[in-house]
Amino acid sequence: MLSGLTDLSRYFRFQTAIGTPPRPALLLRMLCPTGTAFVATRDQTIVGHAMWAWAPGESTAELAAVIAEDDQRRGLGIRMLSIAAADAIAAGATHFLFVVSAANERTLRMIRRRWPTATVERDGALLTFTAPARLPEERLHVVSPRGATRSSAVARVP
Template identity: 85%
Template sequence: MNQTQTRPPLVRRAGEPDADELARMLSRLTDLSRYFRFQTAIGSPPREALLLRMLCPAGAAFVATREDTIVGHAMWAWAPGDTTAELAAIIGEEEQRRGLGIRMLSIAAADAISAGATHFLFVVSAANERSIRMVRRRWPEATVERDGTLLTFVAPARLPDQPEERPNVVDKQVGSLQRGEVTAAGELRPMDDVVPAL
């Protein structure tokens, strides 16, 4: 492993200028990873409209980068309901199972809470056992409903590693991002949790 790979990715807010690099990351994913995230074919390269929805949602989007290469994406967007935010993330194959997904979901969750979210929504393929375990482990109080091959989880809005939302933790997460990039070092370790396929 070279020195560049040992440095943790940096997480920052995403925007339209990230479209080409995000398209490259999505195109390098396996068909199964893309299916678990989108529940449909997205094409390779993905359509511009999809990229713009991922980068400029009705909420906020974040990317993780190594050098200038995007290795992860997370977002939140307002869902039906006054204060429900849907959380979603996707991580490059080489970065999966190392905690980056949880780190990015924590950042997205903190941002959504600071915007007023009181509940989180996760839509997960019933075949995506790792993501289902992650949601149940990190948000054990979540309720779940099944609709065909999809499971819809609704949980109280809190950070995935906190028993309840603590304002000082949320303020620290959001404040770090407002100052620019933050390192993902605190979460990078081998683990079974992967990002929800939403």
């Protein structure tokens, strides 16, 4: 899935070039974070990845997601972030951290809409949002980690 993303999508998610194919160390960190990782599949193909990992700060979990190009703008990213957020809260997270490129307008709008009380700090081309840990405000159905929608399934990666 990562190899099929545009360079811009990969940069927006990782804030650096990740190479094609991605380095094994990057894949290992995505699948085995200090929190939990989730994948979405369609027809045996991974189309999305979301995760949370413990960040600096007391009980702060960083949330992140990346969705395959053809599956973007369909609500899968927010569904996956909702699953990751719920899991982080269950693990004891009291705050969420999002690190986003200032040029990533879609993600910036999503964070501001879903976590409207988030504070933001700028560091060059990056914006760091901190928000109270809660599920995002949304009207979409949230898929359970073991559940599935018509077009995708989300599974917990140990």
